[in-house]
Amino acid sequence: MIKAVNIHKSFDTLEVLKGVDLSVAKGEIVSIVGPSGAGKTTLLQILGTLDKPNAGEILVDNVDFSKLNEKELAAFRNKHIGFIFQLHQLLPEFTALENVMIPALIAQKDTKKTKAKASELLEYLGLSDRVEHKPNELSGGEKQRVAVARALINDPSLILADEPSGSLDSKNKEELHKLLFDLRDKFGLTVVIVTHDKELAALSDRVIEMKDGKII
Numbered sequence: 001m002i003k004a005v006n007i008h009k010s011f012d013t014l015e016v017l018k019g020v021d022l023s024v025a026k027g028e029i030v031s032i033v034g035p036s037g038a039g040k041t042t043l044l045q046i047l048g049t050l051d052k053p054n055a056g057e058i059l060v061d062n063v064d065f066s067k068l069n070e071k072e073l074a075a076f077r078n079k080h081i082g083f084i085f086q087l088h089q090l091l092p093e094f095t096a097l098e099n100v101m102i103p104a105l106i107a108q109k110d111t112k113k114t115k116a117k118a119s120e121l122l123e124y125l126g127l128s129d130r131v132e133h134k135p136n137e138l139s140g141g142e143k144q145r146v147a148v149a150r151a152l153i154n155d156p157s158l159i160l161a162d163e164p165s166g167s168l169d170s171k172n173k174e175e176l177h178k179l180l181f182d183l184r185d186k187f188g189l190t191v192v193i194v195t196h197d198k199e200l201a202a203l204s205d206r207v208i209e210m211k212d213g214k215i216i
Contacts, residue, residue, distance in 0.1 A: 001026040001158065001190045002047060007056035009042055016042045017053070018213035026157075029184055029191040031201035034210035040194040041162055043210070047192065048081050048160045049073045061157055078107050082151030086163035088143045090135040090150075096122060096142075097131040100149045107154060114153070121149040125179070141172030148179065152187065159183070161193045165200060177203060 002024040009017040017039045024030050032040045045051040047058065049065060058065045061080060068076060082103075090099045100118040105111065122131050125145045135143055144164065151159055161180070165173040177200050184191055193200065201207050209216050 001028070001061065002192070003057075003059045004043075004047065005057045007043065007046060007053045007058065009039075009046065009051070009053050016213055017046075020056070020210075020213070020215055022047075022208070022215065024190060024192060026190055027184065027188055028206065029181065029193070029204045030206045030208060031193045031195055031204040032208045032210060033195060033198075033201050038210040039213040040210050044160050044162055044192065044194050048083060049077045075107075078103055079154055080156050080158060082154070082156040082159045084144070084147055084151050084159065084161040084164045086166040088135075088147040088167075090143055090146060092135050095132050095134055096127060096138065096146045096149075099135070099146055100153055103150060104153045109154075118149065118153060121152055122146070125149055139172075140168055141175065144168060144172070144176060145179070148176075148183070152183070155187075157188075157190060159189050159191045161191065161195075163195055163197075164193065165195070165197055173197070173200075 002022065004020060004022040007017050007020040020043060032043065034040055042051065046053050063076060065073065097118050100121060101114050104114040119131060122128060125148060127142060127145055130138060130142055138146065165176050168176060180191060181203065183189055193204065195201055
């Protein structure tokens with residue numbers, strides 16, 4: 001599913017990734033752990049086509065990122081990759097339903113079908129009574145579940161999650177942890193999680209530890 005070979009990334013003179021090799025099987029849930037500054041988020045952004053390495057090779061679903069231009073990368077990202085961030089990144093002026101629909105509308109999918117699917121996802125995630133609420137009317141756990149629904153709207157094969165439970169209380173954190181594994185089983189997803197949460201990491205199929213820009 002994911003193959004990354006000899007990934008290097010520098011910002012000016014700061015070398016953040018120093019020859020990272022990574023492989024993730026289809027349907028696997030992998031957690032990447034390590035201290036702040038280890039390069040975890042940078043690696044996740046490169047795997048998600050949000051940034052480019054200075055050197056190395058990345059294939060996701062057998063697609064070689066180096067062969068794609070910016071427009072093709074954006075289309076691949078929109079269709080194949082769902083993102084879950086620590087601070088949900090919902091647009092405050094839109095309702096929960098509208099926030100979930102946005103990636104599908106960017107992909108120019110049918111509005112009526114997209115609305116129906118977004119409603120279905122929100123119902124599955126226990127938010128059927130929150131579809132018309134805006135983010136400032138939602139709890140932290142509800143916002144993160146809306147973000148999960150948004151990540152799923154285009155039927156991605158890969159979910160990339162950056163500290164997804166970092167801003168949640170214990171109860172919502174536990175619910176989100178369970179949800180990620182339920183979603184893997186229901187939708188056949190591959191999930192890569194960057195986390196400082198040892199409980200979440202321990203639940204994963206595999207834990208990868210990074211330090212000083214390398215996998216150790």
